[in-house]
Structure formats: C-alpha cells, structure tokens
Amino acid sequence: MIKTVEFTSEGYVxxxxxRILPTEEVVVECRDYQQVAEAxxxxxxxxxxxxxxxxAGGVALGAQEIATAxxxxxxxxxxxxxxxxxxxxxxxxxxxxxxxxxxxxxxGNFASxxxxxxxxxxxxxxxxxxxxxxxETMGNNGAGLIAAGDTVLTHCNAGALATAGHFGTALGVIKxxxxxxxxxxxxxxxxxxxxxxxxxxxWEMMKEGIDVxxxxxxxAGHYMKKGFIQKVIVGADRxxxxxxxxxxxxxxxVAVMAKTxxxxxxxxxxxxxxxxxxxxxxxxxxxxxxxxxxxxxxGKQLAPTGVKILNPAFDVTPNEYIxxxxxxKGVARAPFQQSxxxxxxx
Amino acid sequence: MIKTVEFTSEGYVxxxxxRILPTEEVVVECRDYQQVAEAxxxxxxxxxxxxxxxxAGGVALGAQEIATAxxxxxxxxxxxxxxxxxxxxxxxxxxxxxxxxxxxxxxGNFASxxxxxxxxxxxxxxxxxxxxxxxETMGNNGAGLIAAGDTVLTHCNAGALATAGHFGTALGVIKxxxxxxxxxxxxxxxxxxxxxxxxxxxWEMMKEGIDVxxxxxxxAGHYMKKGFIQKVIVGADRxxxxxxxxxxxxxxxVAVMAKTxxxxxxxxxxxxxxxxxxxxxxxxxxxxxxxxxxxxxxGKQLAPTGVKILNPAFDVTPNEYIxxxxxxKGVARAPFQQSxxxxxxx
Numbered sequence: 005m006i007k008t009v010e011f012t013s014e015g016y017v018x019x020x021x022x023r024i025l026p027t028e029e030v031v032v033e034c035r036d037y038q039q040v041a042e043a044x045x046x047x048x049x050x051x052x053x054x055x056x057x058x059x060a061g062g063v064a065l066g067a068q069e070i071a072t073a074x075x076x077x078x079x080x081x082x083x084x085x086x087x088x089x090x091x092x093x094x095x096x097x098x099x100x101x102x103x104x105x106x107x108x109x110x111x112g113n114f115a116s117x118x119x120x121x122x123x124x125x126x127x128x129x130x131x132x133x134x135x136x137x138x139x140e141t142m143g144n145n146g147a148g149l150i151a152a153g154d155t156v157l158t159h160c161n162a163g164a165l166a167t168a169g170h171f172g173t174a175l176g177v178i179k180x181x182x183x184x185x186x187x188x189x190x191x192x193x194x195x196x197x198x199x200x201x202x203x204x205x206x207w208e209m210m211k212e213g214i215d216v217x218x219x220x221x222x223x224a225g226h227y228m229k230k231g232f233i234q235k236v237i238v239g240a241d242r243x244x245x246x247x248x249x250x251x252x253x254x255x256x257x258v259a260v261m262a263k264t265x266x267x268x269x270x271x272x273x274x275x276x277x278x279x280x281x282x283x284x285x286x287x288x289x290x291x292x293x294x295x296x297x298x299x300x301x302x303g304k305q306l307a308p309t310g311v312k313i314l315n316p317a318f319d320v321t322p323n324e325y326i327x328x329x330x331x332x333k334g335v336a337r338a339p340f341q342q343s344x345x346x347x348x349x350x
Numbered sequence: 351m352i353k354t355v356e357f358t359s360e361g362y363v364x365x366x367x368x369r370i371l372p373t374e375e376v377v378v379e380c381r382d383y384q385q386v387a388e389a390x391x392x393x394x395x396x397x398x399x400x401x402x403x404x405x406a407g408g409v410a411l412g413a414q415e416i417a418t419a420x421x422x423x424x425x426x427x428x429x430x431x432x433x434x435x436x437x438x439x440x441x442x443x444x445x446x447x448x449x450x451x452x453x454x455x456x457x458g459n460f461a462s463x464x465x466x467x468x469x470x471x472x473x474x475x476x477x478x479x480x481x482x483x484x485x486e487t488m489g490n491n492g493a494g495l496i497a498a499g500d501t502v503l504t505h506c507n508a509g510a511l512a513t514a515g516h517f518g519t520a521l522g523v524i525k526x527x528x529x530x531x532x533x534x535x536x537x538x539x540x541x542x543x544x545x546x547x548x549x550x551x552x553w554e555m556m557k558e559g560i561d562v563x564x565x566x567x568x569x570a571g572h573y574m575k576k577g578f579i580q581k582v583i584v585g586a587d588r589x590x591x592x593x594x595x596x597x598x599x600x601x602x603x604v605a606v607m608a609k610t611x612x613x614x615x616x617x618x619x620x621x622x623x624x625x626x627x628x629x630x631x632x633x634x635x636x637x638x639x640x641x642x643x644x645x646x647x648x649g650k651q652l653a654p655t656g657v658k659i660l661n662p663a664f665d666v667t668p669n670e671y672i673x674x675x676x677x678x679k680g681v682a683r684a685p686f687q688q689s690x691x692x693x694x695x696x
Contacts (some may be wrong), residue, residue, distance in 0.1 A: 026654040103579070172616040194644065194653070196542060196566035202645075202653040210654055217658045220542040220644060222600025226665040229602065254568025256575065258609050261603060298540065298566060299548075304648030307548040308372040308556055312563045319572040 005156035006164035008206065008319075009049065009057045009132065015068050015125060017061040019021035019049045022165055022200075023030050026207035037066030037085055044092040044099070047198065051166020052241045052277050054175065055141070056098030062089045063106040067220035069122050078117045082110060094289045095250055095318050097242040097279045100132060131307060135168040138274045138332040143176030145236070146272055150181035154234040155189040157224055159263075161204035161250035162239025162272065172274040173239045175208060182214050189215045191233060193224055195252060196343035197297040197315065221254050228265040236262045240273035240329075247340025248285025253316055257324035268327040275331050278344055293317050352510035352554065355395065355403045355478060360501025361414050361471060363407040365395045368447060368511055368546075372553035377406055381481060383412030383431055390438040390445070393544065397512020398587045398623050399485070399519065401446030403478050408435045409452040410474035413467050424463045428456060440635045440665050441596055443625045444587040448477060469470075478514045484620045485517035486680040490675035492523030492618055494582070500527075500580040503570055503608075506598035507550035508618065509587025517584040521554060521617040528560050535561045539570055541598060543643040543661065567600050574611040582608045586619035586675075591608040593669035593686025599662055605671035614673040622679050624690055631666035639663050 010018040018036040025029060032048055034040045040062030043049050049058045066085030072078050078311070090103045098114055114120040150156060156178055160166075163175030171179055181188050190209050195201035202218055205233045209216035215277065227233055242250045249255070249271050262269040282288065295313035299306060307313070312343035329343075333350045336343035355363040369392070370376060378394055380386045386408030389395055395404045412431030432555070436449045455473035460466040496502060496509050504511075504522055505513055509521030517525055528534050536555050541547035548564055555562035565573065573579055588596045595617050608615040628634065629688040639661035645652060653659070675682045675689075679696045682689035 022672050029397045042596065043616060063601065113507070132695075146617050171356060194539070196568060197650050201683055207654045210657060213613045215658075217630045217660055218653055220567070220599070222539075222542060222603055223660065223662065223665075225603035225606060226599060226662060227660075229665075243628075253566070255573060257571035257607060260571060260607060264606050264610075300649030301647040301652070305373050306545050306647070307564055311556060314563055314565050314573075316569065316572060319569075319575075330389065 005170050006052050007169040008165050009061065009168050011061050011128060011132065014252050015065050017044055017058060017065060020165070021048050022050055022204060023048060025203050026165065027028055034304045036069055037089065040065060041092050043193060050200070051161060052096035052098040052239065053135055053167040053274055054101040055093065055096050057135050057168045058133040059089050059102040060128040061104055063103060064124045067124045073117050075117060078120070093291060095241045095291045098276050101276045103347045104177050105131065107167060121217070128275060132168045136170055137266045139171035139173060140166050141178045142173060142330055143171050143180035145332065145335055146177030146270065147180035147184055149268070149270060149328065149330070150177065150186060150188060150235060154186070155191060155232055156235045156237055157191040157193070157233045158205060159193045159201065159238050159255050161200040161208070161259050163187065163205055163208040164200070165204045165208060166239055168217070172235045173274070175205065175209050177237055177272050178214065179212060182212065187315045191217050191224070191227060193221045193254065193258070194218060194286065195254060196221055200252065223257055225261040227265060228261055233267055233269065235237065237270040237272060238279050240271050241274060242288050242317055243271070243278045244282045244284045244287065245280055245341055245344065246284045247326055247329060248325060249321045249339070250285060250288040250290070250318045251321065253319050256321045257320040259321040262341055263325050269325055270328050271326055271339065272330040275333060275348060280348060287321065288320055291317040351516050352557065353515040354511050355407065355514050357407050357474060357478065358618070361411050363404060365389055365404065367394050368396055369394060369551050372594055372671040383435065384406045385439050387434050387439055388467050396478045396546070397507060398442035398444040398590040399481055399513040399620055400511065401439065401442050402448040402622060402671060403481050403514045404421070405435050405445050405448040406477035408454055408472040409449060412469045413470045416435055419463050421463060426468070433631045434442070439637060441587045442635045444622050447622045451477065452667040481514040482516055485513050485519060485522045487528060487678045488518050488519060488618055488620065488676055489522030489526035491678065491681055492616065493526035493674070493676065493680070494605060495616060496523065496527035496534060496581060498532045498534070501578055502538060502581045502583055503539070503579045503604070503605050504582070505547065505584050505587060505601050507543045507546040507554070507630055511550045511554060514586055519620070520583040521551065523583055523618050523632045524560065525558055528558065533598060534551065535635060537563050537565055537573060539600065539604070540564060541568045546598065565627045570604055571607040574607050574613060579613055581614050581616065583616040583618060586617050586623050587664055588634050589617070589619060589624045589675065590634065591687055591690065592630045593672055593675060593684070593690060595672060596634040596636070597667065599665050601652060602667045605667040609671050615671055616674050616676060617672055618676040621679060621694060626694060631668065634666055636665070637663040664671045
C-alpha cells in the first residue's frame with residue numbers, strides 16, 4: 005500500500021519525494037510548516053487531494069510551533085501560518101478547502117492554546133483518514149463505468165500518489181475495476197513536463213500488478229484512432245459549479261480527442277475538488293511554473309539557451325467534453341450544475 | 351545559412367549531428383556508405399527530404415567504394431548498396447525516391463565503371479542542389495497562406511535541418527513569410543520523444559531571428575483554445591495519393607485540435623514526399639523505434655525499469671484535416687487526389 009502523506013506522533017509531515025520517483029524511493033520529513041509549504045511549492049508532493057491533506061498537516065504543525073499561551077496572539081500567528089500554506093500553489097482548490105477546514109476547526113470554544121492545538125491535530129488526522137476512505141468509495145462508485153477488458157487511458161497521476169495514499173482518484177476507479185476481476189489494461193500518458201505519468205502512474209500500476217503501457221502525450225490520439233482505447237479517466241485540480249474541470253496541462257487535448265473518437269471521458273475527484281463558488285472554468289487561476297521544467301530534464305538541457313518558453317501547469321476542459329464526474333457521493337452527469345449541487349447536498 | 355547535408359570533394363557525406371543539437375554543434379563525416387546508413391538509422395540525420403539527400407550521397411559513396419572494373423560485378427554490388435541504404439528506415443518515402451533515382455541514373459549506357467561512378471556522383475549533387483532550390487520555391491508558394499501578425503504553430507522540425515539545408519519545408523514557408531516582413535511568431539511543440547521541436551526548430555528560429563516560443567506537445571490545444579494560434583504548418587514523411595499524410599507522431603492530434611478550433615492546418619512537402627503508388631494513409635508503414643527514446647532523456651531514466659512502452663515514430667493525418675498541401679509546384683487543396691495528380695503533371 006502506497007503511503008503518500010503521513011503524520012508522525014510529533015506532528016511532522018512525511019512525504020514520499022515525488023520528484024525523484026521511480027528511480028529512488030525517498031521519504032522527506034518536514035519538521036516545520038515552512039518546510040511543508042516548500043514541499044508543496046516544489047512538488048515534492050503534488051496532486052490536488054494530496055496537497056489538501058499535506059496542507060492540513062502543515063497547518064496543524066505550524067499551530068504546534070506557535071510558542072505562546074495567549075489565545076489572541078496564537079490566533080494572529082495561526083492566521084499567518086494559514087496564509088503561508090494557502091499561498092503555495094494557486095490552482096488546486098483542495099489546498100484552500102483544507103486550510104479553510106483547519107481555520108473552522110480553530111474557531112471552536114477552547115479553554116487553552118494546548119487544547120486548540122490538540123483539536124487542530126485531530127482535524128488534520130481526520131482529513132487524512134477521510135481522504136483514504138473517500139477514495140476507496142469513489143473507486144467503487146466509478147468501477148461500474150469500466151467494462152471488462154477495457155483499455156483505459158489516463159493522463160498525469162491521479163493515483164495513490166495524488167492523494168493521502170492507497171487508492172487514488174482516477175487510478176482508484178481503475179484499481180476498483182481491477183479488483184472486480186475486469187482484466188483492465190492501462191495506457192499512461194507520460195505527461196510532460198513533470199512526467200507524472202511516466203514516473204508515478206506507470207510505477208503505481210506496476211506495483212498494483214495492473215497491465216500498463218507508457219506512451220508520450222502526443223501518441224494518445226494515434227492510439228484512439230487505432231481503436232486501442234475504450235475509456236479515458238483523469239483526476240481534477242479544480243471543478244467549477246458547471247463541471248468545467250482544471251486538470252494537468254494536456255487534459256483538454258485528451259478530452260477533445262476522446263470526443264472526436266466517441267470515447268467516454270471521465271473525471272474522478274472528491275467533492276473537496278469542486279469549487280461551488282465559481283460558475284465556470286474561466287474563473288480558475290492557472291499556475292505558470294518555472295520554464296526550466298520544460299527546458300531541462302534530469303538536469304540535462306534540451307532546448308537552446310534563452311529560448312522563450314511557456315509552462316502552464318493546468319488547462320481547463322469545458323463540461324461538454326466530460327461524460328461523467330465520479331465523486332465519493334456518486335456519479336454526476338450533465339447538466340452538471342444540477343447534478344453536482346445534488347451530490348453536495350446528498 | 352544552416353547546412354544539414356554536404357558532400358566533400360572525396361564524396362564523403364557531412365552531417366550536422368542532430369542528436370546533440372542545440373547544446374553542441376558537431377559535424378559528422380561519413381567515410382563509407384555503411385556509416386551513412388547508420389547515421390540515417392540512428393537519426394544523426396532525420397527529416398524526410400534530408401534523409402533523401404543523404405541517401406543519394408550514401409549511394410554515390412557506396413558506388414565509389416566498389417573496387418571493380420567489371421560492369422556486371424559493379425551492378426550486383428551496387429544493388430547491395432542500394433538495399434542497405436533503403437533498409438534504414440521505413441516511413442519517409444523520400445528515402446526510396448532517392449534510391450530509385452540513383453538506380454535510374456545507373457541505368458544509362460556507360461562505357462566504364464569510373465564513368466558510371468562519376469554519373470552517380472553528379473546525380474547525388476543534383477539531388478542536393480535541387481532540394482535547396484525546391485524548398486525556397488515551396489516557401490514562397492506557401493508564404494501567401496500566412497497573414498501578417500500570425501502566430502504559427504509547428505510540430506517536430508520541418509526546417510533546414512529536415513532538408514539539405516537553408517530553408518526547409520514548413521519552416522521554409524515561415525521563413526519566406528518572415529522575409530516578406532509579415533512579423534510572424536512561431537509556437538514550437540517540443541515533440542517528444544526525440545524533441546526535434548525543442549532542440550532543432552527552436553534553435554533554427556532563433557538563428558533566423560524569428561520570434562519563437564517553445565511549449566510541450568500537450569500545451570498546443572490549450573493555446574489554440576485561448577486564441578494564440580492562427581495557423582498550423584507541418585512537414586510530411588509520406589503523403590498518399592489522396593492527401594493522407596504521415597508525419598511525426600503527434601501531428602494527427604495537432605490536426606484534430608486545429609480543426610476543432612477552426613485553425614487552418616497546412617502541410618508543406620516536396621513532390622518527392624508524395625507516394626503516388628498508394629491510395630491512402632492506411633498503406634503507409636509506421637516505424638516503431640527503440641523504447642529507450644521514451645524511457646530515457648539525455649541518459650537519465652524517467653520511467654520504471656521494465657515498463658511496457660510503445661514508440662511509433664509517425665502517425666497518419668487523414669486528408670479531411672488538411673486545409674492545403676504546399677509543394678514546389680504549387681498549393682494543392684481538396685480533393686487532393688486530383689490536385690496532387692495535377693501538380694505531378696505540372
């Protein structure tokens with residue numbers, strides 16, 4: 005069982021270093037909340053739900069570090085901790101969801117600072133535990149969409165490594181279908197520039213004993229045309245009210261290609277990934293990352309020195325390309341504004 | 351002026367090593383035809399027209415190496431040389447076109463082996479010289495399709511480095527439009543796995559002083575949706591009678607995305623890239639290359655050891671996605687069977 009995020013008894017945050025998988029398996033121990041913030045920023049940990057869980061642990065750790073017995077002083081410094089964690093990355097809404105949840109937990113009526121710190125620790129533990137449970141439920145909810153013998157294409161990594169661990173979101177659906185004996189095959193897009201597909205999804209599928217074939221991103225359309233792919237399933241970093249979905253750059257192209265070839269395109273994400281505050285995908289901020297992620301691979305320079313590069317980390321897939329959104333509360337279909345709202349209230 | 355392929359006075363074949371550009375500019379000297387064959391195979395030289403020119407030079411060099419004065423013996427060994435050169439790569443038809451042209455040149459009435467060798471040398475020189483002239487004409491034929499201020503997306507490298515040098519095919523059109531003062535901008539797909547876009551196209555455009563932005567392949571759709579791209583232009587490795595076009599893997603996806611966004615999609619290629627012997631793209635053999643091109647970049651392992659990988663070097667874009675095919679004889683539009691045939695006879 006893959007453990008992506010763990011909290012030690014001291015409240016430290018343990019993260020499997022996703023920058024160096026699969027050739028090295030190293031666990032990083034973050035002993036203060038600034039280290040946690042940096043680990044989110046530099047993608048030691050990535051994947052919207054995993055970022056959420058890590059953020060919850062980071063906030064609890066930051067609270068623990070505040071050396072005061074004065075409640076007002078504590079609250080002031082706690083806000084600073086929350087701001088630092090929330091400021092690490094802009095797109096995945098689970099980050100803000102987790103920080104808000106920790107803030108809400110701090111709003112109770114506490115007799116002392118140590119009591120409040122204990123409550124925050126318990127809340128972070130709950131966020132982690134719930135994430136594991138949610139993903140298993142989501143996997144089972146989605147497995148019915150996968151037919152026996154299907155080859156399923158996925159983009160980026162929406163697996164155990166994108167969550168607290170174990171199941172994952174999109175790969176959770178694949179794992180659940182696999183556990184049902186459906187004899188699933190997986191095609192994994194390598195997912196430039198960070199190569200989450202090559203490094204993480206391929207590794208996870210091999211660990212689970214699921215038949216996986218790695219391709220470069222620009223091969224997916226070719227294999228759809230040749231009839232190799234029956235389903236597409238991806239995760240999400242933020243879903244708007246109307247179902248428009250921000251996910252790893254390249255997802256939009258996969259969705260258009262799937263529609264062109266009549267292949268169902270599914271998104272699997274917990275409700276915490278749905279941003280009910282925004283009407284559509286036009287309101288999702290898209291992170292631009294360092295161009296060195298494109299120009300260099302493993303320290304090796306691939307492009308001319310000084311060339312202009314763009315590096316948006318995500319794109320937005322309009323809801324018309326999405327066949328269904330799989331959540332822990334059930335499967336939503338168009339019109340998504342209504343179906344997602346119904347799941348929220350369920 | 352970029353020189354991709356040159357022949358020395360000794361008949362040796364000089365190739366700029368395209369595996370290590372842009373960080374190193376090294377010219378490889380092939381002193382026998384087996385070295386030429388290996389350079390085509392290992393992609394020291396690549397790009398359909400460049401492969402054709404190199405093959406012509408390789409056949410002339412191989413002929414030169416045959417140490418006999420007996421014409422029958424010479425012809426027998428000459429066939430072997432031609433077979434070795436033709437056997438290097440399966441998709442780009444320019445390779446077979448060039449070998450056939452050299453065979454035809456050998457079929458004249460020669461008084462002696464040295465005279466025949468001299469004719470073959472002259473024929474290879476003509477192939478190279480014609481390639482340079484053809485590309486300049488093609489560039490001017492296509493430049494009218496590019497409007498002032500356009501941002502043009504290209505995939506792989508169909509530039510000077512894909513031809514004997516100087517202009518190139520798709521990039522030749524861009525260069526011609528640039529020389530007409532049209533203030534063109536270029537978006538270059540990096541083009542995994544071999545990264546011809548990042549390594550070669552970006553380098554060429556910078557050398558020409560053309561504004562170029564490098565993106566990963568999976569970003570092209572995102573920027574089309576955002577309205578950044580007005581035209582797409584690519585090269586070709588083989589075009590069937592009906593206009594179906596084999597080109598670098600990922601071209602099909604770019605074409606579908608262009609159509610989805612109402613962006614014209616152009617192919618630029620010399621008539622030697624058109625295989626009038628096959629009715630459609632289903633008859634084009636697609637080369638599968640070593641999986642290490644996907645799993646490793648610059649010697650660095652990116653994917654789990656032992657993972658299954660597919661690595662088709664090309665895909666086929668059906669003619670319905672192609673707005674026009676630009677050749678040295680003029681611009682062909684649908685129905686391509688008729689328009690290409692008319693250009694052949696022109």
